[in-house]
Amino acid sequence: MWYLCVFYHRLLDYRKAEVESLSHLFGASDVEEENDKAHSLEWRLPQHHHPDSPFHFVNLPSEDIARKIANRSILVKGMYEVWGEGDSYEELEESVKSFPEERKLPYLDSESSFKINVDSFGKALTFQEQNQRMQALNFIPFKGRVNLKNPDHKFWLMETDDSGSNNGLPPIVQRRIFFGREIGGADRKLIPTYQLKSRTYLGPTAMDAEMAFLMANQALATPGKLVYDPFVGTGSILVGAAHFGAMTMGADIDIRVVRDGRGPDCNVWSNFKQYGLSMPIALLRADNNLPPWRTGLKEMFDAIICDPPYGVRAGGRKSGGRKLLKGAVSPYVVPDDKRTDHIPSTAPYSLVECVHDLLDLASRMLVMGGRLVFFFPVLREDDCVVVNNYPEHECFKLISASEQILSSRYSRVLLTMVKISPYTKEIAEAARIKHMEFKENHLKWLEDGNLHSAVFSPADSKSSAGDEGKLSKDPKPKYRGKYV
């Protein structure tokens, strides 16, 4: 069954991935069938629509699944059963009239209440214009009562039109009008409730609430599942997963963050308490480079979601000490009387090593079919992302990569991977050797994978950039693509 799926016009890359993940969660695709189809859906664009348009048709097995997806999602404005569409109102009328009566009548009877919303993409309609359009729908035999606050059925009349300038929105070739019955839509009230500025305990790289929910959706967080974040910090990512009922667990190398926070009412626990969420099952201080899990432990977590430190806004740390890893000093022995309060030294943790450790940990600790969801930074060149050399691991299949642009120099990509094959002895051994090589070539990796210099190095000299900037400047605002 085809449904019209209308998205909020933001985070363009994340929209389809979210719906596909949720459809997997609600059983739209055959779970037994672990092939390429299992993680994707059939999509169709309305005629003449730009791929970035918020209007998409999606094929889902039932209305019930469509409703569940829409209500749980963050980016779906609404999922609709389309009764008619057309380039003009005459065409729309024809189309609605030809829609089977038996599918319309149950929603038009005199016992029910209804409401009609008029919406347009790319321009605002005045109250009079909205009323006019609503009255033009009098060919539909509505028998129910109007109820604006709490209607049984909501109908939407949506219009896209080329209004001269497109204000940075996707270009529109031709006017298109849709009329349909709403099946469900995202609860965007979550976002102001969970927004970071209301959070008591924040760190410099706390994850935005909307993004945390998207990550939780990608990870298929539901009650009964255990979700782990190895770089938990202030817990901002786990808050999203906990909201959807998953049990959470987090580790961080910085003990001040996980243990102390900023006092008894301002720490990771209080961030969960604030929203009435169940507390994380465990918080611990551990080094992702030397995880403390027992030898036989595997396939423990249902999902791992994290935002690893990529060394741009915050750098990672691991056990070891700079000088130790350089080989400038040999490993020293901590005197016995100083052991109890000894603070072990740490060294910078390069992104590559961090991702290696993350993939190794995830391949071991995730259940089969479990998901690894994490951000990976990508350097941008001018306006396009050049390469997509995302990390690979033989236990994992990449199912979605969604870009979020952070600056003209770099963006981050949310990678969602599914564990498709078990962790074997060979993989463990290979990872152990690699781990030692990272130790050996500590400095080289740190240098090669250093994003900080690429992102923050001084900009091009003023004159050349200025000249080009002026020439290429168009008086009309152009389509901004993913910079929404």
Next chain:
Amino acid sequence: MRLLTHNMLSSNIKGVTNGFPLRIEVEKVVEKQVDLSPAFLRNMFSKIEWKALVDASHSFGYAELPEQADASMLDSEDFLRKFHHALLELHLEEGALICPETGRRFPVSKGIPNMLLHEDECIMMTVDKLKTTDPPSPQIPGIGLAREKALDGYSKAVEGIAKVKMKIMSKRKQKFIIWLARNTKSSREPQQVNLERCTS
């Protein structure tokens, strides 16, 4: 720290072969109510080392758990409640985890176990040393291939970063050279520039 966490942790000090289960040194145990979720308990049951959980619950003074357990017992409400209580509701707020082999104390304060190792406890060997003292186990067939594959995946990622970085840098450098040439031709004094900024 809940007993579920205890059941997952071990001492990973170098040279320790069996750092599990960690002994528990109790200073303060608190009980925190957690909503019972049978689905979660069923999910966890198969992953738990039962004996370690029973022993750990004894050290907290909770003796209700049976010595042996199998999956069929999960249907009993009574068993689920006991399992739930031991696994999730008992908290070690203050105390320590002790490595069974070396006696190293991992402190637990404010409910957070500190599993970070000291400098002399983690492996600081170089790769050369590793090769002579601890060669990659040859008895595992296919290790070479698996290793190559793994290396490929990771290094691809870093190569990507390095490549784009080089491109960006060289472009910027070119622009800078043009700019420099233009500026030096003019009658004005060439501005002072820091060459290193562009090359580094």
